[in-house]
Amino acid sequence: MPIYPPHPDPFDCAICGKVRPLQWQDPSHMDYPPVCWRCEQFGWRLGPITRKPDMRLAKQIAALAEALDEEASRKIYEARHG
Numbered sequence: 001m002p003i004y005p006p007h008p009d010p011f012d013c014a015i016c017g018k019v020r021p022l023q024w025q026d027p028s029h030m031d032y033p034p035v036c037w038r039c040e041q042f043g044w045r046l047g048p049i050t051r052k053p054d055m056r057l058a059k060q061i062a063a064l065a066e067a068l069d070e071e072a073s074r075k076i077y078e079a080r081h082g
Contacts, residue, residue, distance in 0.1 A: 005053075007030065008032065013031075013035055020037075032057075035060045035064060047059060
C-alpha cells in the first residue's frame, strides 16, 4: 500500500494555470504541485494513466518538458513568421 504525501496547499498549475487542488480528492488522484492531475495524466498522454507516486513524478517531469517544448516552438514560429 503506497504512502501518499499530505494534502498540498492551494497552487496554480504550471501548465493550465487553474487553481488546484480541489477541496476534496481521493489521495491517489491528488494534485502534486506544480502540475495538476489532469495535465499530468491527460495533457500529453505520455505513458499509461497511473496512481503510483514514483511514476507520477516521472509523468510530471515529462508533462512539464512537453509544455516547455510546445511553448518554445510557438515562440520560434512567431519570431520567424511574425
